[in-house]
Amino acid sequence: MKPTPKPPRNPAPLLALGAHPDDIEFGCGGVVALETRAGRPAHLVVCSRGESATYGTPAERVVETEQAAALLGATVEFIELDGDAHLEVRAEHAIKLAGLLRRVRPGILLAPSLIENQHPDHARLGRLARDAARLARYGGVDELRDSPPHPIGQLFYYAVTPEAEPPDITPVLVDVSAPDILAAWTAAMEAHTSQTSARNYVELQLTRARLRGLRAGIGHAIALFPNDPLVLDSLAPVSRGARRF
Amino acid sequence: MKPTPKPPRNPAPLLALGAHPDDIEFGCGGVVALETRAGRPAHLVVCSRGESATYGTPAERVVETEQAAALLGATVEFIELDGDAHLEVRAEHAIKLAGLLRRVRPGILLAPSLIENQHPDHARLGRLARDAARLARYGGVDELRDSPPHPIGQLFYYAVTPEAEPPDITPVLVDVSAPDILAAWTAAMEAHTSQTSARNYVELQLTRARLRGLRAGIGHAIALFPNDPLVLDSLAPVSRGARRF
Amino acid sequence: MKPTPKPPRNPAPLLALGAHPDDIEFGCGGVVALETRAGRPAHLVVCSRGESATYGTPAERVVETEQAAALLGATVEFIELDGDAHLEVRAEHAIKLAGLLRRVRPGILLAPSLIENQHPDHARLGRLARDAARLARYGGVDELRDSPPHPIGQLFYYAVTPEAEPPDITPVLVDVSAPDILAAWTAAMEAHTSQTSARNYVELQLTRARLRGLRAGIGHAIALFPNDPLVLDSLAPVSRGARRF
């Protein structure tokens, strides 16, 4: 094989969107940890403070999120849309997120999946993220004229719970078995103590990742669901499949 | 980013299965050319001599296939199953193909897709290939005791015609736009002169690849459909998506 | 078999939501009649007065609905969302319905299916109902602080017309063949005289239920579509299947 070119020295950032303070960590925290440890900058954007949840105050949730982000090696910010449990699919939200994309200029965008049978904010944020990725490329949107258009590389959906995994998209499975990755992910989830003290969320996620890993013959894996087909220059990076039983 | 390890010096071969002498070339010849030019050995196995086709004698078809394989940088052999237009899904065929897999020991296996609304031999060979990839791993099959078990890395389906593209698998798109790749693929298709003189098969395939390429913002692309989810160590190789319009 | 525990003396109510005055009766009236005759309280909530329909005044529709509910053994109330033919998917509507769920505290919730190719109000109400069932469980929603959280047992979708039957959910078929049930259902549909005088709605529903019944080897059956998988302690209650031809 011809030598593979080294990865670019400054890989485009990863941007992850979450509707609530713990969604990113529970749904794809291991992937964020994996990428930051490989040198890719990661930025988390959380669109509420969890103010409608059963447990935890908004102030507590913000602190937990900042701790979790640090554990994942990522920066984090909060933005305002309609608030927890009140999110709607509005054009102005998609445009606001498109402005965020033009500012962060990510190569990879992570957003909650479009499956509606979960917390209603999740799928709506996913739809807004998909629309934002498109609007960020268009030159003429008035509200976005301050920053130049930006095309992302790929949008991957993550599933906060197993029910949210889209059945009609073939996932890619990201190996998060390395001990330091798994530990960072677990710590980031556990940083959300207001949530984890009440319900077994961490067990849910680790069980899910372990089941994915067992099926693939590895330790733990997280499924991501590409919004568009992957474009490849070679089959070399995709020559591992996920079937061991 | 941490430096990417170089590809292995001796990458596992690519094995492509075709039901008829021109199926591989028309369905995924550009991918074979891309991989061989990158240093991966490729072996084509054709399971009939096209003896039921409208045009061309079996002897002519064999010669055309050998020429096409050479143009793709691949080796080729013919094996006997039930013959053109007579293929059935039999356990003995799957076991025979499993023996082939143990002999060639590929990392990547290409086979026609499972969609049934095409030439009946295509989908049947696809099913046999999928079963063979599994049987090749089992230690106790009597007929296979001569050679050690072999697990492939990934099985990708190719579609000989657009109708054969499976709607429920998210494809990967392989960029075959490089002039030498596109030229080798075109030449390999045109080597099947007994077929191309009668119908516009080459135009069909190049139009299809151009449409895929236009959608992805590149020149030409061929879609492959993974049988199992891809397993990845990093998002770096999958950070290009296929949407340009 | 171990003796089955008797059903609870005070089974949790059934709550059925309809977008228009006759939707519940046409879509699942027989199920309501079956459950009330078995001792389960049922409450119907209708979200418009049918003010955009071709036939009948709002005042007439209300009277017809009250008569129909009485025939089904159910109570009924009307609530205001956006009005007939004007319903939109708004967070405030979902929260309002969540408040209703906390007040009625049903075990079973019936709502119109999510298939969009029907009267636009139907699918929107279904989506609002699904979201409401989730929000009713969350402790922190400001607008809902007056009443304690309430988890329903199961949400079933009904289809007002055959086109609204979701193709991707395996239905359960409820046997409504008993003469008194069938008579009560038919009478409840016919109570909507402003509608049935103009079009053959009753024939549509009875033909549909008869076709379901014929397929299951019984008289008449109504299909319901569970939003989430059923959880069972035993296979005993699900040991009848729906295939007779």
Next chain:
Amino acid sequence: MKPTPKPPRNPAPLLALGAHPDDIEFGCGGVVALETRAGRPAHLVVCSRGESATYGTPAERVVETEQAAALLGATVEFIELDGDAHLEVRAEHAIKLAGLLRRVRPGILLAPSLIENQHPDHARLGRLARDAARLARYGGVDELRDSPPHPIGQLFYYAVTPEAEPPDITPVLVDVSAPDILAAWTAAMEAHTSQTSARNYVELQLTRARLRGLRAGIGHAIALFPNDPLVLDSLAPVSRGARRF
């Protein structure tokens, strides 16, 4: 509610079909244990002796299977079709299984799912089982004239591995959390020592059942997939849903 009639004193047996000695135990052993402990007779029929597997001799596999069946409270027999890794879909096999159904006369039939991307014997046995359930009802099949026709109540598919779960059938989730059920199931799986010493099959199944259980807010659950819609006389037995997150 009207008093529920007690279950029949002699419930119709459960019949489970497996292609290999451990398929039933791994795929749905907990359900078998649950039903036998509730007083329903269960009979396991295994269609090979695992003679093509990597580990274990046929004689060992038979002994392990008999031990496992006893732990589940079931009887067991072996029948000959084409042999391990050689099964084909033949009309004579379906007729042979129909004869078995007429002899055992089950109310509930369990068979491996029809998803083809698993061990090829699994899906083929599932298809044969489905056809057999139909042929067992027809009066005129020559080979079956010795025994009277028998209609089963319901055919449920089980999935030996997660990949085999059919995405287009809404499952029912059977709660196998009771300590004695879970212990019996685990012991039956571990009885297949020739298999479990080599690979972590038991962990795979318990992880899968735990993930189903976590999603449903219970301990462990096994998913079964009905071949035909369930027919119900009341919503009472299906008023629990599977969503807790």
Next chain:
Amino acid sequence: MKPTPKPPRNPAPLLALGAHPDDIEFGCGGVVALETRAGRPAHLVVCSRGESATYGTPAERVVETEQAAALLGATVEFIELDGDAHLEVRAEHAIKLAGLLRRVRPGILLAPSLIENQHPDHARLGRLARDAARLARYGGVDELRDSPPHPIGQLFYYAVTPEAEPPDITPVLVDVSAPDILAAWTAAMEAHTSQTSARNYVELQLTRARLRGLRAGIGHAIALFPNDPLVLDSLAPVSRGARRF
């Protein structure tokens, strides 16, 4: 609009395939009657004598079929494949049917649908018919050299029962409401007295067609499912849709 050219004076025949003596009549008899009354020749080919059915002798079934065909205005013949309840998907059967296609040279081919959850012979005949339609076009199949290749115009699947309706193909609905058509269809079904005396098959079919008709705002309709997209020169013939509720 430009004047529509008149239909050809000698329209290509309709060929309908049935696995058992009454399948065509129950599944699509009204369409056959409609077409023959419009001047198109129709030929029915039945692939068994119903020798495994619960009711009726083969000799009785043949007589009933001949009477039914006459009522539909069609000719009929019986061919031998593997016999009732014994049909398998064999290449030789597809080739035999391809020979039939070359002899009859139909424009339209009707065959049972591919849905497997029905009498096993139905879906297998459907698959053989689809393959035969393809093989009939290929010039080189040895067994077919006696007659020139023949491409059909379109293959439509019919569903013998509602369960057999393919959910993934958009049907065309054929209006069979005209009194003479409906009468001929009903009479043809009732000609199978050995079957209709035992079960309510005729009611099943008329109820199904009435439900389709009610939905389309007409009397009765039969759904056919095209194997390939329709090719049109104008939208004029497809400007009626099927939604009335």
Next chain:
Amino acid sequence: MKPTPKPPRNPAPLLALGAHPDDIEFGCGGVVALETRAGRPAHLVVCSRGESATYGTPAERVVETEQAAALLGATVEFIELDGDAHLEVRAEHAIKLAGLLRRVRPGILLAPSLIENQHPDHARLGRLARDAARLARYGGVDELRDSPPHPIGQLFYYAVTPEAEPPDITPVLVDVSAPDILAAWTAAMEAHTSQTSARNYVELQLTRARLRGLRAGIGHAIALFPNDPLVLDSLAPVSRGARRF
């Protein structure tokens, strides 16, 4: 065959809806040209002036659209909804479009497909169009009382790009191979010079139509996706299928 009645002298108009000035032309312009040349009036309604696009001013876009409509033989008007890149699914928009339907009174309605992974305005306009077609039939909607109800014949979706083709609807393929039709379509696309000078949109569409045509054995074809099943009086107009390879 009985003589076909001639088409009505005054066929009901075709109404095509586009979200942006070039959507109709790129997505289904050839069909519009075909129908107008056959004598059917066509009216295009464009719901923005493309004011958020990368290239072209609103004034330029209007002029280009008027030129394109003239080339297609159609009339055109612009209406205001929320503006380019700002469209939302609002009940008032559906009612506004229903009023348009009552004014134009089309037999055939063309609208962009419902697939969401495209420009967000496209799918939203498609949903509004589908709802409008229903509301236009209801007698009681206050805002619509000025004009009598109007039922359309059929709603067909068009796909502006290949990604927007709905995978779950069987398309009809309209043959646009006639030289004058193909020339008119091409000219209408090229009239949008502000767009075509920047990207290869015309090549995308002609490549797509050529691929459809190659598959059907004709020159070029455009796929339309019916919202409801087609209702037919005869199989004569649908006896051509789309498979040539």
